[in-house]
Amino acid sequence: MLSLQFRKYLLMTLIKSISGIRGTVGGKSGENLSPLDLVKFASAYGAWLKTQTQNYKVVIGRDARLSGQMITQIVSATLQGMGIHILDLGISTTPTVELAVVEAQAGGGIIITASHNPSQWNALKLLNAQGEFISAAEGQHIIALAENQDFEYAETQNLGSYQKDTEEAYLHSHIQQILKLPLVDVEAITKRNFRIIVDAVNSSGGIAVPRLLEALGVKEITKMYCEPTGSFPHNPEPLPENLTEISREIAKGGYDLGIVVDPDVDRLALVCEDGEMFGEEYTLVAVADYVLRHKAGATVSNLSSTQALKDITQKAGQRYEASAVGEVNVVKKMKALNAVIGGEGNGGVIYPELHYGRDALVGIALFLTHLAKEEKSMKRLLATYPKYFISKNKVSLTPDIDVDAILESVKQKYKQQPINTEDGVRIDFDKSWVHLRRSNTEPIIRIYSEADSQPMADTLAQKIMQDIKELVQI
Numbered sequence: 001m002l003s004l005q006f007r008k009y010l011l012m013t014l015i016k017s018i019s020g021i022r023g024t025v026g027g028k029s030g031e032n033l034s035p036l037d038l039v040k041f042a043s044a045y046g047a048w049l050k051t052q053t054q055n056y057k058v059v060i061g062r063d064a065r066l067s068g069q070m071i072t073q074i075v076s077a078t079l080q081g082m083g084i085h086i087l088d089l090g091i092s093t094t095p096t097v098e099l100a101v102v103e104a105q106a107g108g109g110i111i112i113t114a115s116h117n118p119s120q121w122n123a124l125k126l127l128n129a130q131g132e133f134i135s136a137a138e139g140q141h142i143i144a145l146a147e148n149q150d151f152e153y154a155e156t157q158n159l160g161s162y163q164k165d166t167e168e169a170y171l172h173s174h175i176q177q178i179l180k181l182p183l184v185d186v187e188a189i190t191k192r193n194f195r196i197i198v199d200a201v202n203s204s205g206g207i208a209v210p211r212l213l214e215a216l217g218v219k220e221i222t223k224m225y226c227e228p229t230g231s232f233p234h235n236p237e238p239l240p241e242n243l244t245e246i247s248r249e250i251a252k253g254g255y256d257l258g259i260v261v262d263p264d265v266d267r268l269a270l271v272c273e274d275g276e277m278f279g280e281e282y283t284l285v286a287v288a289d290y291v292l293r294h295k296a297g298a299t300v301s302n303l304s305s306t307q308a309l310k311d312i313t314q315k316a317g318q319r320y321e322a323s324a325v326g327e328v329n330v331v332k333k334m335k336a337l338n339a340v341i342g343g344e345g346n347g348g349v350i351y352p353e354l355h356y357g358r359d360a361l362v363g364i365a366l367f368l369t370h371l372a373k374e375e376k377s378m379k380r381l382l383a384t385y386p387k388y389f390i391s392k393n394k395v396s397l398t399p400d401i402d403v404d405a406i407l408e409s410v411k412q413k414y415k416q417q418p419i420n421t422e423d424g425v426r427i428d429f430d431k432s433w434v435h436l437r438r439s440n441t442e443p444i445i446r447i448y449s450e451a452d453s454q455p456m457a458d459t460l461a462q463k464i465m466q467d468i469k470e471l472v473q474i
């Protein structure tokens with residue numbers, strides 16, 4: 001039985017974190033994502049922006065979910081009320097907005113997307129003048145400004161302007177920048193005559209991915225859910241259990257691969273020619289393998305990502321390091337190491353030669369070049385990589401339980417093993433590992449484990465979950 005306090009928590013779906021604000025649209029202010037909350041948070045971001053730069057210009061883009069246009073209008077008008085000028089990209093991808101901030105020489109950017117969350121959710125993701133996600137300290141400052149309503153609005157003569165990117169110039173620029181990358185070989189991709197099916201979950205990828213593929217010389221493109229209506233036909237998180245339809249279609253034959261992106265196109269999942277998943281963890285592994293064959297340098301992924309990246313990096317004679325979970329943490333470590341490639345095991349590829357952000361579009365271009373040059377099928381390419389299996393689980397707790405104390409107890413129990421506490425507790429064993437970390441937004445502990453077989457990974461996760469349940473007696 002869940003406690004009354006926990007049930008009340010589950011009904012409150014407005015979540016403020018260092019990366020922005022997200023929640024379910026509608027309901028009461030302060031408990032759900034309402035217009036009042038949007039105004040306060042956009043105002044706080046505007047107030048912060050004006051302390052960072054004299055360039056009072058913000059790029060805004062959104063995924064296709066139904067609430068996106070309404071939220072764009074509220075956020076744009078609020079920022080205009082603060083004297084900030086708006087460049088609205090309309091339906092766009094997260095990486096396109098990130099690149100547009102730099103190209104438009106803006107002071108920052110806001111992406112209106114709840115990423116892989118269901119359609120009733122939406123969010124504001126906040127960017128700095130480099131088109132990168134704001135830091136933890138900056139996020140905390142903006143939250144404080146919003147809670148204290150510590151901001152002022154402009155007088156009539158100083159209101160901000162509004163401009164719409166009606167020609168989709170910044171998506172075109174994004175694609176052109178990808179085509180110009182030295183490691184993207186359009187000729188090789190064109191010669192392979194790939195037959196590709198795309199599932200873009202009726203969001204911005206339905207526009208961006210086919211246009212990229214056409215620019216790469218792919219002639220046979222089958223579109224599945226590529227109308228940007230915002231009505232998601234299935235759970236938008238690109239996990240195997242949500243991709244059964246494209247898997248069945250590919251299994252009928254006639255395709256070389258399938259491409260799946262989430263609503264804002266920062267995650268890339270691939271499907272093999274027989275309908276089996278390539279594996280979201282192996283998106284980054286395959287792209288990194290290709291990059292490392294042509295460029296010497298370090299690689300980075302987070303502590304919950306497959307160790308296959310470490311294996312192929314060390315095989316190439318290069319340095320691998322793991323970061324705390326979260327794109328901003330991966331980017332920070334990539335910059336420190338001058339890494340040539342990095343990302344996260346959820347299909348997030350970060351290629352710094354283009355920009356420091358997860359970008360499914362550049363991931364597609366690099367992967368197709370790799371596949372074309374290797375002259376292998378998807379299954380044969382996958383077979384060349386170290387084989388690991390990940391089990392992803394979570395333990396739900398009541399809000400009154402001290403999660404940090406639980407993690408400390410688990411750490412003490414396994415103190416004889418190599419332990420990393422940079423982000424929660426990661427315990428390494430001979431051929432496996434388990435990573436426990438608290439959620440920043442929910443009273444849960446996420447538990448990721450990896451081993452060289454699925455039963456071993458599942459068993460390891462279940463053992464740790466049982467340890468936790470014994471500690472809290474749930």
